[in-house]
Amino acid sequence: MTADPKQKPEEAETSELAPDDTVPGATDKAAPRDDEAQAIDEAPVIDDATIEALELNEAEAGAAFASPREAELAAQIADLKDQLVRALAETENLRNRARREKAEALKYAAAPLAKDLLSVADNLKRALAAVPADAVEENAALKTLLTGVEMTDKSLGDAFAKHGIVPIDPVGEKLDPHRHEAMIEIDDASKPAGTVAQVYELGWLLGERLLRPARVAVSKGGPKAAGPGGAEGGEAPEPGSTVDTKA
Structure with a gap:
């Protein structure tokens, strides 16, 4: 093989090496790159x-x-x-x-109207109580009129009940100053003292609110009315009823 006169001696010498020939020291220079790659491969993975x-x-x-x-x-x-x-x-x-x-x-929206109608209910009951029983049997017209008044009284009572207005009729009960208004005391040995013996006017409640207390006569004869524990001579219950009297 004839060398190119322009080629440097070092390049000509290198080009004459066979493909399988290796340059001395080349293996030593490649080793650091293999170790670095191995170190990268063995580096811990952060999850x-x-x-x-x-x-x-x-x-x-x-x-x-x-x-x-x-x-x-x-x-x-x-x-x-x-x-x-x-x-x-x-x-x-x-x-x-x-x-x-x-x-x-x-x-309680109906409270004012109900109060005004209580007197109507009272008058109807007074009218019914004022008619003698024997006069009704003798007079057909009076009987018819009485029947009409009874029906009116019943209709008014049904209307009251529909709106939660109920009467208080405390005959035989112990006097409750929160619901009853004592008008007089009467001698009645058959009832304990402090018991309602007679009702002059019914009381009325709207729900838990007192529209009007019952006007009653209280017995002052006989033994003392039973207290809360049931024994005679017991003290009267402390005021504090759940009745609402704001109406």
């Missing part, structure tokens, strides 16, 4: 959980070293949240109170 833990630690560390301004803002946010919760609770309480007041207003 997602580890990354999240590292990020969380970093966030906590950042919070620990937060500036005073950030701490002040966090305190203001907490205070505003507390105020919001309190405002919501107060608003809900107001709603509940408004619902209760509305329900009571609807329930």
Whole structure:
């Protein structure tokens, strides 16, 4: 093979090497690259959980070293949240109170009208009581009139009952100052003292609210009325009935 006169001696010498020939020292220079690749392959793999833990630690560390301004803002946010919760609770309480007041207003809306009609009911009952039984049998017209008054009284009673208006007829009961108004005392040895012996006017209730107390005569003869425990001579119950007297 004839060498190119322009080719440098070193290049000509290198080009004459066979393909299988190796340059001395080439193996020693390639070794570091193999070790580096092996080290990269054997490097530990960081999973997602580890990354999240590292990020969380970093966030906590950042919070620990937060500036005073950030701490002040966090305190203001907490205070505003507390105020919001309190405002919501107060608003809900107001709603509940408004619902209760509305329900009571609807329930007792008929109280003024019912009070005005009580005298009508009283007059109807007086009219019925004033008619002698024998006169009814002798007079057909009077009997018809009495029947009409009885039907009117019954219709009025049904209307009262429909709206929760009920009478108080306490004959034989112990006097209750919250529901009964004692007009007089009468001698009646057959009843314990302090017992209602006679009713002059019926009392009336609208739900739990007192429209009018029953006007009664109280017995003052005989033994003392039984107390709350059932023994004679017991003390009268303490005032505090659940009857609403605001009507």
